[in-house]
Amino acid sequence: MRRELVCLRPSVPAALQVRQTPLPEPGHGEVRVRVQATSVNPIDARRASGYGQRLLSLKGAGRFPLVLGNDLVGHVQALGAGATGFAVGERVFGLVGTGRRGGAHASHVVVPEAWLRPAPAGMAAAALAVLPYAFTTMWQAVRAAGLHPGNAAGRKVLVLGAAGALGRLSLQLLSSWGCSVTAVASAGSAAECQALGASMALERGPAVLGQLPDDFDVALNFASWDEDIALASRLGTTALGQATTVHPLLGHFDRLGWLKGALACQHDKQQVQAVVRQRCPTARYAWTIFKPDAQALDELATRVAATRISLPVGLCTGLEQADSAFAHVAAGRPGRAVLIP
Ligand SMILES: NC(=O)c1ccc[n+]([C@@H]2O[C@H](COP(=O)([O-])OP(=O)(O)OC[C@H]3O[C@@H](n4cnc5c(N)ncnc54)[C@H](OP(=O)(O)O)[C@@H]3O)[C@@H](O)[C@H]2O)c1
CATH class of the missing domain: 3.40.50.720 (NAD(P)-binding Rossmann-like Domain)
Incomplete structure (x- = not known):
């Protein structure tokens, strides 16, 4: 089963709940990742309050309940047809676009392989999870x-x-x-x-x-x-x-x-x-409006491999304690908050 962090309704503080759902199957060109770490960005804290609902509804990402999150680090668990860039078990990091399939705040996420890059050995999952978005x-x-x-x-x-x-x-x-x-x-x-x-x-x-x-x-x-x-x-x-x-x-x-x-x-x-x-x-x-970008991910992958880019991590917590991560980010406290699903 997949455990996902659901944002139930527009609310301050965020109204969060962990739910179990069947494991998602990767489609063509996609892989399923067992998530090690995913970050909470300021946009997640704002979207949890209802911000952006009208415009994001055009992408199918405006209606609650919502699974938020755009960053992930984890291990490839299953390959969809035509997905040839990664092997099962390989450690990867990357992005989930904002769309109707929901975000990365979950134990398992299906993502196009184009938005993943190999994770450098030895780099902590939390340190990597704060970077892609x-x-x-x-x-x-x-x-x-x-x-x-x-x-x-x-x-x-x-x-x-x-x-x-x-x-x-x-x-x-x-x-x-x-x-x-x-x-x-x-x-x-x-x-x-x-x-x-x-x-x-x-x-x-x-x-x-x-x-x-x-x-x-x-x-x-x-x-x-x-x-x-x-x-x-x-x-x-x-x-x-x-x-x-x-x-x-x-x-x-x-x-x-x-x-x-x-x-x-x-x-x-x-x-x-x-x-x-x-x-x-x-x-x-x-x-500027965020969207996944292959050139940006290539540049980031080169820089993390050379340990030439980093951000401070302020808080790491499980999905069940996600309230504290959202509160940390909403209050603008130093360092990003990371969820360990
Ligand atoms: N359009 C998009 O697609 C998109 C995507 C990503 C991020 N964003 C937005 O871009 C902004 C930056 O993102 P982030 O992740 O870097 O956020 P962040 O980590 O929260 O950093 C924002 C920084 O701006 C500082 N700040 C606020 N008002 C300032 C001012 N008048 N003069 C100088 N510094 C000021 C804050 O300082 P204090 O701590 O002193 O307040 C804080 O250090 C956020 O508002 C985020 O929501 C937009």
Whole structure:
């Protein structure tokens, strides 16, 4: 049998229950993984409260009861027809997309083999389980803002929310690409940001962005939609672009419905885009939305194999104690929470 963590109804705190269901069978190109570890990301804590229901219903992922979670580490247990990339028993890690089949907070998960990579021997399951979703989203933001390994060396990058999971991963990635990264981060985390690769690190505060120079090539917002315009005003006249993961897309559709939600998104996006274009007419502006990405997983697999990327783990717990993991993440406590099913 499979044990899955079910989010019963929209609620704060999350209304969670462990249920038993028959083992899922892998389809074509899929494998079934016996899960060792799966993480709780901020989106899980928010979705447990009902956030994102309207738009995610388009993917079949809006209706409760829900199984949440996008990250997994485990052992391949069964292969579907045409799945040839992994052997039964092999240790893997990777992603579950957001969709009607539910997430990774379970003892067994069926996943397309395209979203799995070999897990490096010796790396703890919890340490690996906190990486795929955050790294993929960060990677998509970096690429959407116009940066890639071929053009990154010497670029000035401004990261808002640098001490969070996406921020920490961006510092490690971008410093290795030769970028000069300015980090704006939580109180007390400046030294840590510098140790992770930031050239300069400042503590967050109302006036901080205004004090920075306005010559950045790239701006990444992993922290606060309210500061997206202020962030854009720091771009230089030859900037590549800005990307934000904290846009109001899901929230607007939840609150305003389809038509007004779409209009509010268009209005808000155009407002920031206008500032970005004012700074540099060719600069890009993107609202990043997570989706599984083969290139991001390849890059992550290379980096974990070389032990060149990591995130702190704050809490590990079983499915039965998942309440504490969701509370940990909802409260923004340091380090990710990991479920050991
Ligand atoms: N669009 C998508 O598909 C997608 C996917 C993944 C993540 N996200 C979102 O992207 C954001 C970052 O994700 P994450 O996993 O890195 O979250 P996280 O680990 O919770 O980190 C967020 C960080 O932002 C900091 N912060 C908040 N307001 C700030 C401000 N005004 N200035 C500077 N720092 C500030 C927080 O610091 P404090 O601790 O001081 O509050 C925290 O360190 C989250 O909001 C997440 O929900 C979106």
